[in-house]
Amino acid sequence: MTQASLLHRITDYANRANPYPLYEELRKTPVLHEEESGPYLVSSYWDILNLLHDPRISSDAANLAAAGADEAGGQEETGLPPSFIRLDPPEHDRLRRIANRPFGPPHSPHRIDSMRSELAEIVSGLIDGLDGAGQIDLVDQFAYPFPVTVICRLLGVPREDEPRFRSWVDPIVAGLDPDTGDDSAERGRTAREARLQLGMYLAGLVEQRSREPRDDMLSELVSVHGEDRPMTTMEVLSTAVLLLIAGHETTVNLITNGMLTLLRHPEVLDRLRNDPGLAANIVEELLRYEPPVQLVPQRTCIADIELRGVTIPKGSRIWLVLAAGNRDPERFEDPDRFDPDRKDIEHLGFGSGIHSCFGAPLARLEAQIALVELARRLENPRLVEDPPPYRQNAVLRGPRHLDIAIDGVRP
Template identity: 65%
Template sequence: MSADTLFRRITDYAHRADPYPLYAELREAGVARQGDGSYLVGNYHDIAALLHDPRISSDRRNRATPDGTGAGEDLPPSFIGLDDPEHHRLRGLAMRSFGPPHTPDRVDSLQGEMARIVADLLDGFRDRDRIDIVDDFAYPLPVTVICRLLGVPTEDEPQFRGWSDAIVSGFDPTPGEDPAERARAASEARKAMGLYLGELAERRRGHPSDDMLSAFVTGGAEAGASLTPLEIMTTSVLLLIAGHETTVNLITNGVLTLLRHPGQLARLRDDPALMPQAVEELLRYEPPVQMLPQRTPLTDIEVAGVTVPKGSPLILVLASGNRDPKRFDDPDRFDPAREDNQHLGFGGGIHSCFGAPLARLEAQIALTGLLRHLDGPRLVEDPPPYRSSPVLRGPRHLLVERDRAGA
C-alpha cells in the first residue's frame, strides 16, 4: 500500500493488536508524508535526533494549520505541551516536590507502600480462578500510588477515572473523525478535574501534609519558586493522568508479553533480580506510549533526506524506533536480559518522561509480585480487546485463568 496512508492504517482499530508490521513499513519509507500534510518518522536514529532538536516544538499552537484539539479549552497547556523557557520553569517547579535535589527520596520511600498495595491486591483475588489483570491489578496500583503522592483521597478515584478517560480520548489522532466532540468532552473533563485538584490544593494551604499538592501551594523560599493557582491545576491534572495511564499499560503489556513467552516468565519467576532489566525490555518491546503526535518544526528541517516544512504536524512513532533493526539486534525478539537497551519508551530530550523512576519501580514491584503469586496462568483471549487509543496503547481487559496459588 501507499506510504501516504500509513497513519490512517496505524490508527485504525483493526491494527491495534499488532501495529508492528505497519511500523516496519514506515521504517522502509523513511519519513512518510501523509495525505493530511503530516509527517511520520519511524527510524530510531531520526526520532532520537528530533527529540533533542531545539527546532522541534511541543506546543501545538505553532502548527501552521490549527488541529482543533485545543479549541475552547478553559485551562492553558501543561508543561508537557510547552517549549522552553516556560516548559523548563514549570517542570522544574513540579520536580522540586517529586525528585532530587529537593525531594530525593520521594519515590524510593514509597517502595514499602507499593509492596503492601500489591500484596493487598493479590490477596483480593487469591481464591479466584479468573481475573482481569487491568481492572483487578494494573489499574488500582498506580491510581492508589499517584493519589498517595498528590494527596488525593482514594475514595474520589471513581470520579476522576471518568475525567481521565475523556481527557485521554481527546488525544486520539485517528483520522477521518470529527475531533470537535472529543475535544469538547476532553476540555470539560480537564476543567472539572483541574477545579477539583485546585480546590483540594487550596485546602492544603493552611494545613499542609506530606504530599505534592501541599508542596505546590507552599512553594519554596526563593523568589519565583511557587506555582500559581492556575499552574497548580494544569500541573496536577497532568501528573494525575500521566501518573497512572501509562503505568497501567506498562504493567498490562508486560503481563501479556510474559504470558506469550512462558519460558521467559519462568526465568523471571526463578530469578526476580532480573526484573529491572526485564522492565526496560518491556518498555522497548511493547511501550505504553506508542507515538508522540504533537511535535511541530519551528523552521523547515530535513529528516532522512525529506524536507519537513515549518508548522507541519510531525509524528514521532516511538514504538517503531524501538523495533528498528539498525539500532537493536533481533528487535522483534523479547529478551529480558537484553544489553545496550537505550529504548525510546520514555521519550527523550527535555520532554523525557517526568515520572519514569516511579513507573519503573511500580512495574518492577507489580510484575515480581504477580509472577510469584500466580500458578499456571493462561490467557482467556489472545489477542485481548484493546483500548481505542493508538497513542496510549494497551489492552482494555486482560482476562487470565489460573490455578489456585499454592502459597
C-alpha cells in the same frame, strides 16, 4: 499499499493488536509525508532521538494549533492553561523544575525509593483480593487500581475519591487519539469537559492545602519557594491534572503489556518467578518491545529541517513514532524478539530530551514490583483471549481488558 493508506492503517483500531508490521513498512520510508495538509511521520531510531533533542521541534500547543492540528485545540476552552509538556522553554523548564522538586532529585532524592515498601503493600493487598477467583481481569482488578492509588497518595487525593477519576481520565486520554474519525469532534468536546471537571475538583484540594499544608505533592506545589517564580493557582491545577493522568495511565499499560508479553513467553515468566532480580531488565526490554506510548503526534517544526534528503518546512506537524524506532534494526539486533537478556536497551519508551518522562523512576519501580509479585503469586496463569481487546487509543496502546485464568493465589 499507498503511503496515505499506511498512515490510516496505523491509526485504525483494526490494527491495534499488532501494529508492528505497519511500523516495519513505515521504516522503509523513514520520513513519510502522506499529503500536503498531513503530518510528517519519522520512524527511525536515530532520527527520532535527534529530533527529541532538537530545539527546532516545538511542543507548544499554540504552534500546533497554528499548524492546523485538530488534536491541538480546546485546552484553553477549559479555563486551564496548557500543561508544561505542551510548552517550550523557558516556561516549560520553570514549571517542570517546580513539579520535579517534590518528586525526585535533587530536592527529594529518596522520595521514590522510600516508597518501595508502600508499593509492595498495595500490590500484595490487590493480589490477595484475587484469591478464590478462577478468572481475573488484570486491568480492572490490578493494573489500573495500583498506579491510581499510588499517584493519588503522592498528590494527596483522598482515598475515597479515587474511584471518581476513571470517569474523568478515560475521556481525557481518549482525546489524545490522533484518529480523525467522525467522532473526533465529540471526543475533543468530552475530553475538554472532563479536564474542566477534574480541574474544578482539584481546585478545592488546592485551596485546602493553601490553608492547611500536608505532606503531599499538592501542598508542595502550592507552597514551593526557590529560585523560580512560584506557580500560579492555574498552573498548579494544570500540573496536577497532568500528574494525575501521566502518573498512572502509562503505568497501567506498562504492567498490562508486560504481563501479556510474559504469558506469551512462559519461559521468561518462570525465570522471573525464580529470580526477581531479572525484573529490572525485563521492564526495560518491555519499554522497548511493547512501549505504552507508541507515538508522539503533538510536535511542530518552527524552522525548516532537512532529514534524510527531505525538507520538512517550518510550520509542519511532525509525528515521532517511538514504537517504530524501538524496533529499528539499524539500532537493535533482532528487534522483533523479546529478549530480557539484551545488553543494550537504550529505548525510547520514556522519550528523551527536555520532555522525557520525569515520572520514569516511579513507573519503573511500580512495574518491577507488580510483575515480580504477579509472577510469584499467581498459580498457573494463562490467557483466556489472545489477542485481548485493546483500547481505542493509538498513542497510549494497551489492552482494555486482560482476562487471565488462574488456579489460585500463592501466599
